[in-house]
Amino acid sequence: MYMERLSVSGFSVSLLFFSLFFAILIPVQYKFGYEKTRRIFLVIIFCTPFALGYLMKGLRTHPIHFSYALPFPAMIQHWIPALVGVLITLLSIMLSLRIFARKDL
Numbered sequence: 001m002y003m004e005r006l007s008v009s010g011f012s013v014s015l016l017f018f019s020l021f022f023a024i025l026i027p028v029q030y031k032f033g034y035e036k037t038r039r040i041f042l043v044i045i046f047c048t049p050f051a052l053g054y055l056m057k058g059l060r061t062h063p064i065h066f067s068y069a070l071p072f073p074a075m076i077q078h079w080i081p082a083l084v085g086v087l088i089t090l091l092s093i094m095l096s097l098r099i100f101a102r103k104d105l
Contacts, residue, residue, distance in 0.1 A: 008075070012082035019085035023092035030099040
């Protein structure tokens with residue numbers, strides 16, 4: 001079997017996806033505590049397989065097309081989602097530090 005290699009755009013999109021997930025998760029955990037957010041995200045994780053089925057069915061009937069034309073070379077356009085992911089991560093870190101500094105330990 002042949003396994004396809006990871007492309008730059010695939011890497012960039014996955015970095016953006018995980019940056020968004022953890023950019024929400026970490027500050028929420030600092031704000032509300034681990035035990036409360038653990039329950040919330042446990043429900044989200046268990047509901048995701050059911051919601052994804054309906055989402056995929058809806059996307060098949062009404063496809064979404066993202067088309068953007070930026071005046072950059074193709075290689076830079078492939079790296080833009082990774083750059084956005086890094087910026088989101090930095091904003092999340094700054095927000096988490098601000099929340100953590102205000103906590104009374």
